Amino acid sequence: AQSVTQPDIHITVSEGASLELRCNYSYGATPYLFWYVQSPGQGLQLLLKYFSGDTLVQGIKGFEAEFKRSQSSFNLRKPSVHWSDAAEYFCAAGTASKLTFGTGTRLQVTL
Amino acid sequence: EAGVAQSPRYKIIEKRQSVAFWCNPISGHATLYWYQQILGQGPKLLIQFQNNGVVDDSQLPKDRFSAERLKGVDSTLKIQPAKLEDSAVYLCASSPSNDRGGTQYFGPGTRLLVL
Numbered sequence A: 001a002q003s004v005t006q007p008d009i010h011i012t013v014s015e016g017a018s019l020e021l022r023c024n025y026s027y028g029a030t031p032y033l034f035w036y037v038q039s040p041g042q043g044l045q046l047l048l049k050y051f052s053g054d055t056l057v058q059g060i061k062g063f064e065a066e067f068k069r070s071q072s073s074f075n076l077r078k079p080s081v082h083w084s085d086a087a088e089y090f091c092a093a094g095t096a097s098k099l100t101f102g103t104g105t106r107l108q109v110t111l
Numbered sequence B: 001e002a003g004v005a006q007s008p009r010y011k012i013i014e015k016r017q018s019v020a021f022w023c024n025p026i027s028g029h030a031t032l033y034w035y036q037q038i039l040g041q042g043p044k045l046l047i048q049f050q051n052n053g054v055v056d057d058s059q060l061p062k063d064r065f066s067a068e069r070l071k072g073v074d075s076t077l078k079i080q081p082a083k084l085e086d087s088a089v090y091l092c093a094s095s096p097s098n099d100r101g102g103t104q105y106f107g108p109g110t111r112l113l114v115l
Helices: none
Strands: A003-005 A010-014 A020-021 A025-027 A032-038 A043-048 A056-057 A064-068 A071-078 A088-095 A098-101 A106-108 B003-006 B010-013 B020-024 B031-037 B044-050 B053-056 B065-068 B075-079 B090-095 B110-112
Touching: A003 A088, A003 A098, A010 A020, A020 A106, A025 A071, A025 B075, A043 A056, A043 A064, A043 B020, A071 A088, A098 B044, B003 B053, B003 B090, B010 B020, B020 B090, B020 B110, B031 B075, B044 B065, B044 B075, B075 B090
Parallel strands: A010 A106, B010 B110
Antiparallel strands: A003 A025, A020 A071, A032 A043, A032 A088, A056 A064, A064 A071, A088 A098, A088 A106, B003 B020, B020 B075, B031 B044, B031 B090, B044 B053, B065 B075, B090 B110
16 A cells, blocks of 8 residues: 655754654655645645656755655755744655655754 | 635534535646645545546545535535534645646645534
8 A cells, every 4th residue: 555654743953953854655666756844724835846867856945855766765854944944744655646645744943 | 826725714613514615726727636634644635626527536425525626627625414523624735737746736724623
């Protein structure tokens, strides 16, 4: 069965520190991969996506993600976190426009 | 470019009542999705439309949920009668037909509380 796993339910980092959010997927073939962010009371905003090609993908707000086929992973990174990055982050995987979402990682940023 | 619009943003109802949510996708997007997001979980697909036809409704509880997209543009999702476990955020998303991988763009959601 297709699945997306985000092993960290909650992460706390200090402002200015680096961030890595983990995502692993289980699919029959390499799916399309996405990271979305959801601020409180808001819908999901697309941060970045991977379809093929360069395995390091740049997104909005200074985020990047690296696709590693051997590890079935698509981890999200940011070199320096800002207080405004506090939100819930969802990894998603899919084929032919059907997405499976992970359960999300809540990011808390301390000042 | 205007984003996906949803209304209402919040709704509180008693169990066994009915409720309807409205979604207007991004102009020109052929595919429209409704998701249910229960607190602490990721979004779960309820139904997917391609223009005005249903592509996937396998996870829609059809005994109480219904959805339509009559003119291939905006869509309505209805719950009748509501149960306590329907309390969730209902997200609408759309994607263009010419986007490889079907990137989905989400609306702000409707928060439903069933008492």
